[in-house]
Amino acid sequence: MNFQRLNILTIGLVLILVPAGVLGFVAWWHLLLLIPVYLIILGWGVFDIGSQFFMPTFWRGEKGTVSFTFDDGPDAEVTPKVLEVLKEEGVKAAFFVIGKNAEKHPKLLKQIMDEGHVVGNHTYNHAYVFSKSAAEKQVTEGQDAIEKIIGKKPNYFRPPFGVMTPEIASAIKREKCSVIGWDLRSQDGRIRTKEATINRVKAHLKKSTVLLFHDTNPTTPDALREIIHLCKQNGMKIVSLPEQSGIEPYFNQT
């Protein structure tokens, strides 16, 4: 099921049920049932990034592989510590940065690139958007802020909160970006203790391939180190997101 099919199906059902209601074949409440059913399916599409309801999304890799992704940075305090752990453990990660934060810390963005990681767009300031123009502004300004610093336009885009809407999907298509989700949210931003993050990841690690962290939470670097050790102990193959997805991280510069 996707957004287009849902709309076609709903219109089709309305066109059948309205005349059927007029002719007395079905009760009117049957027509009203369409509203909650439509909203439930739409809600699934909006909040579940793996649903691919609005557009194709990379959110799961091959079983046994694992990639590390970090959202919401760069952050002056946490990002350097995350980079240090990644360097010590020999792991290449993906950073979905907020354009405004990248402008504040251009040196950190360059360091991320210099150390062999990749950068993706996570909008300009992580705002909730409700209109097409606001969504376009968020996506495009995020792209521009990153390009100004690293000299390349990112292909990877991750929507804030994993929430996709028709407006955001259309803004992403306009920039021709690839949407990147995850199949395990570490919840490090919410739980905020090292142990809780480790336990959450540990409980789901065997069936997870794309891990989501935040390089804005002070307890993340220490949790990260232990989680990388866990992956290695479990014989998981730690790969970079480009390797895992087969998707180029930047647009070719012509």
Ligand SMILES: [Zn+2]
């Ligand atoms: Zn975010």
